[in-house]
Amino acid sequence: MASATKATPGKPPGAYHHGSLRQALLQAAEGILERDGIQGLTLRAAAREAGVSHAAPKNHFGDLSGLLSDLAALGFERFRAGMLARLEAAPEPARRAAAIGQGYVEFARTHPGLFQLMFRGERLDMTRPALRTALFAAFAVLSGTVGGEAAAPGERSLTVAQLADIAAAWSLVHGFSMLMLDGRLKPLLAGLPPGSDEMTLLAAVLDRGR
Incomplete structure (x- = not known):
């Protein structure tokens, strides 16, 4: 052979x-x-x-779906680690949600191709245990910080108010990430002071939501 x-x-x-x-x-x-x-x-x-x-x-x-799914699983593991690192650097409760947002967007900025793959459900095999485990672990960091309780998508242990908080925070940082990767933020970035970048704008957005 x-x-x-x-x-x-x-x-x-x-x-x-x-x-x-x-x-x-x-x-x-x-x-x-x-x-x-x-x-x-x-x-x-x-x-x-x-x-x-x-x-x-x-x-x-x-097959290709298997390769993409295992690659996405690695991405979610790094994604989770990046958000946790931001949390460790911001122990104050009032800054924890912003820290998660910064870790979320920073990963997207640093690994744009991998980030977009991770959210391309039609290209991934969600029955693969490694992918499901990594995805839920990453989501638990976001939900546990914003909603006050770690839970996988679909679990019923969270209140409607907690779910709304998670959805609002997730929509903000994911939407910001996609606008950034698609180049849609360039007109706004052009108006920032010299030396500023996407993370500067993100910090201002997150401060408005506090």
Whole structure:
């Protein structure tokens, strides 16, 4: 049977172990996603980017939806970590919701392709446990900070008022992120003082909502 890997510069044949090959494919896929967009990401493109055989991605992820879903799961894990880091830097209760918003938008600004993939439900397989776990864990950070209680979407433990608070906060930061990524904020950013950027505008928006 042919090997799943092939010789590449700096990577001799057979040098990838099972886990490291999977990680290499995910890293390659993310690079393509950020460089070429989701339209440029295929199983063959990921294999070519990683320097492995065309069969390798299918062996690890099954199909393109599997690759995209596992990549999105990694994105949600980083997304959650970024929001938690912002929370740790802002222990004052009055600043916690703003900290979550800053972490949310900062992730979108730093990883635009990955962020957009994470919210492309039609391209993802939501039955995959890793994706569901990562998504719900990230959502719990937002809901627990804004609504006062960690809960996965669809749970009935939150009041209508708490759900409304979560929806309002989520709509604000997600809408801001999408306007930013689509370039729709450029006219507003042009009116900011020198040295300001999207995060400056976001801070002002979040302060108005306090």
